[in-house]
Amino acid sequence: MKFKTICSRSHRSILLLTVMVMIASPLSQSSAVRAAEQETRTHRPTKTWPISSPEEQGLDSVRLAAAFDFLKEKDPNIHSLLIIRNGVIVADAAFYPFQDNGLHDLASVTKSITSTLVGIAVRKGLIKGLDQLLLDFFPDRKIANLDERKKAITLRDLLTMRSGLQCIVQPTEVTLFQMMNSPDWVQFMLDLPMTDRPGTKFIYNSGAVHLLSAIIRKATGVTALDFARKELFEPLEITGVIWPMDPQGVSNDGWGDIRMRPRDMAKIGLLYLNNGVWDGKQILTPDWVETVTHKRPEVPETDYGYLWWIYKDAGYYARGRGGQHIIVLPGQKMVIVTTGGGFTNGAPLLESYILPAVHQGQRPLPPNPQGDALLVSKIGDAGRKPKATVNAPAEWSATADRIAGRTFVLEPNPWRVSSMTLKFQGRKEGTLIVTTSADTDQNPVYPIGFEGEYIIGPGRYGLPAAGKGRWESQDRLVIEIDEIGTINKFVFDLTFSGDGFTGSALEKTGLGKIPIKGTIK
Secondary structure: OOOOOOOOHHHHHHHHHHHHHHHHOOOHHHHHHHHHHOOOOOOOOOOOOOEOOOHHHOEOHHHHHHHHHHHHHHOOOEEEEEEEEOOEEEEEEEOOOOOOOOOEEOOOHHHHHHHHHHHHHHHOOOOOOOOOEHHHHOOOOOOOOOOHHHHOOEHHHHHOOOOOEOOOOOOOOHHHHHHHOOOOHHHHHHHOOEOOOOOOOOOOOHHHHHHHHHHHHHHHOOOHHHHHHHHHHOOOOOOOOEOOEOOOOOOEOOOOOOEEOHHHHHHHHHHHHOOOEEOOEEOOOHHHHHHHOOOOOOOOOOOEOOOOEEEOOOEEEEEEOOOEEEEEEHHHOEEEEEEEOOOOOHHHHHHHHHHHHEOOOOOOOOOOHHHHHHHHHHHHHHHOOOOOOOOOOOOOOOHHHHHOOOEEEEOOOOOOEEEEEEEEEOOOEEEEEEEEOOOOOOOOEEEEEOOOOOEEEEOHHHOEEEEEEEEOOOOEEEEEEEOHHHOOEEEEEEEEEOOEEEEEEEEOOOOEEEEEEEEEO
16 A cells, blocks of 8 residues: 555645655644645545644554555555545555556445435435335336235345345356346346345345436436436535446446545545535435444344445445445544555554554644655655566567457357457557447457556546556467456456467456457457
8 A cells, every 4th residue: 555645746745845844843844734734624625635744633654654565565456545534634645556546446335325325315305215115116117026025125125235136146246247238237136036035134236236226316317426416426526437327328337336536435434424514514414324334233144234334343334346445433533445456455454554553542643754754755655666677578479460450259258248359569569459248338448568567558438457468378368457447457368279269367356257268350
């Protein structure tokens, strides 16, 4: 992870200068920061976040700095880390190659945002209450496998993952991928058979949360994204959000895929920390915040609220595949955000480095200019591209000339990759064009480096992606794609024979491995 006590790249330069001055005069940094941020320091930041040294907010900068060494050794797959106490940024980091406060896929953190939108709709009277029946919102649909159990499903059941709808979670959310391969996602979910009486058994069901997105559309008359823009994002001054739609263009992906900036993720956490109030405006009711962020007695088998996870007795968090988190610790007045591409050391980071840095008395600590300087140094190191290693000349294959520019047509597969086209620019660089049936308007052109290092360029949704490739033999090509802001890390292992190919596709952040094969046109 990389910490930073800044709001932007320009702030980083200012802070570095401030730290240098502070070493000569220990009181000067605190005064300079306070003077620079006097007009914007509130507990409900909008366009500009207030910032301070960790010590000013009662945290030990040396302990925070030690986290960098831990992460460098144990887990390089974190993309960003943001720590807020008392509504003030004390540490904000972007790790190479993730861009400073760039858009990032939140994966299942999206579920907690969907829950938030349900809470807003309830407050506004657009949804009558959580005991309203699921099927009340779809009177015009003919639904299969209809029985008394399905008729009894409530919004509360969807929010607590106790719908009773059939759902195969292992190995890689089978039911979710079946839904995504269906022509009508909402209809697919409504048609599923029941396996349990609603309200009796917790089964993690992403597709059921897509139904909540459809319900928001039904209740408000607009998409979940449009409703969020007006009622949540605009008040919090969150902009630039990307949230894909289902194939019908009716409902946003309620369970995942929203793209948002880390600091905007933190605003969601701070809204909850402030009991639903933002800049004097009541966005969520305090009762809603209390209800959704505490362990539900009706779900005794897991630490779950209403699409929020419960962290011991200390707080609650939104969690997404790949290391996406919004952690809220009310007793510490803290919000912690992480993003990643397979970041797996969130608990050790929090419990061995961040929480031990917290001074329990809520009082400022004495200034520590040396600690701040160390922290700033670690921040700079984490954000820089690592030094290039010396690579042996890559082996090249005559097969490259035969397949260059031709289309690899894949047989049907769970990831809905329909074709790929590989082009080469000499022996050092190339591009891989991937076409899917999932995002027909988002067929990325990934840059590929063939000298042992990633090349970075725009990927899906214009977010950065990196790629590299190598010939393992004359007929075998391995391509690695790191989508950075879109979480996924793919490895395509292809063996070519005549006008056909076989191989596998591996996704390293939780989607698993599938066989692939096809022909070359």
